[in-house]
Amino acid sequence: MTQTSRGVRQDRIADHVLREGSVTASQLAETFGVSLMTVHRDLDELERQGVVRKFHGGVSAQPSSVFESNVAYRLRTARAEKAAIARFARTLIEPGMAVMLDDSTTTLGVAELLTDAAPLTVITNFLQVINAMSRADRVRLISLGGEYYPTHDSFLGVPCIEAIESLRADVLLTSTSAASGGLTYHQEQEIVLVKRAMMRSATRKVLLMDHTKLGGTALHQLAPLTDFDDVVVDGGTPADVVRALRDRRVNVHVAPLDTP
Numbered sequence: 001m002t003q004t005s006r007g008v009r010q011d012r013i014a015d016h017v018l019r020e021g022s023v024t025a026s027q028l029a030e031t032f033g034v035s036l037m038t039v040h041r042d043l044d045e046l047e048r049q050g051v052v053r054k055f056h057g058g059v060s061a062q063p064s065s066v067f068e069s070n071v072a073y074r075l076r077t078a079r080a081e082k083a084a085i086a087r088f089a090r091t092l093i094e095p096g097m098a099v100m101l102d103d104s105t106t107t108l109g110v111a112e113l114l115t116d117a118a119p120l121t122v123i124t125n126f127l128q129v130i131n132a133m134s135r136a137d138r139v140r141l142i143s144l145g146g147e148y149y150p151t152h153d154s155f156l157g158v159p160c161i162e163a164i165e166s167l168r169a170d171v172l173l174t175s176t177s178a179a180s181g182g183l184t185y186h187q188e189q190e191i192v193l194v195k196r197a198m199m200r201s202a203t204r205k206v207l208l209m210d211h212t213k214l215g216g217t218a219l220h221q222l223a224p225l226t227d228f229d230d231v232v233v234d235g236g237t238p239a240d241v242v243r244a245l246r247d248r249r250v251n252v253h254v255a256p257l258d259t260p
Contacts, residue, residue, distance in 0.1 A: 022060040050151035081210035081234035088255035097170040103154030104175035106208045125155045164197040172202035178216035185218035206230045211237040
């Protein structure tokens with residue numbers, strides 16, 4: 001088998017896992033008509049690339065406490081919730097602002113709504129936001145460089161942090177993997193360090209969290225929820241969760257979901 005055909009099969013396997021979320025190795029072998037040994041070799045390579053994570057007997061694209069899911073998988077999840085949060089977050093942006101966006105898929109939804117808020121300055125390390133904003137009229141785009149991480153489609157590391165520290169934004173729109181007990185979390189320390197730098201460089205800090213992330217934890221603590229000026233959740237968030245957050249003096253906004 002050629003390297004090209006192997007790469008094509010791995011791409012098809014990756015797309016299948018990203019679409020399904022979690023599958024067994026034997027299911028993949030049957031679906032793609034190859035041996036279990038071949039499937040495991042392909043999954044080893046996809047795991048090395050950060051696309052999936054292997055577990056005993058299978059593979060998953062879903063996040064865990066130590067594994068942040070690939071951006072391609074995150075773009076497929078909680079779409080209605082993220083869209084509702086993005087619509088609310090857009091109301092916080094006024095023409096003339098300097099807006100910092102992190103590499104979360106929720107902020108990508110906000111970026112796509114910003115064209116009618118121009119003139120704006122948009123600061124980001126997320127390549128998909130960079131590409132979207134590069135085509136926008138009357139938007140001054142500042143891209144934050146650093147080492148490129150394909151899993152996140154973004155730039156991280158010391159050069160990125162140094163670039164952030166040289167700037168001051170009116171508002172930061174950010175998200176993270178999990179929140180519980182009054183704290184926010186993420187699986188990867190490189191992401192945590194960049195998000196913390198962004199928080200230090202913004203006058204107003206807005207956390208965007210769909211309800212699927214509430215009640216969980218991850219390996220690294222990011223910041224207390226009270227460090228954010230605003231926390232925006234979607235209308236699918238249980239009322240008792242919203243009350244508990246407000247009891248902790250978290251400034252919570254509930255973004256209504258579109259009804260059919």
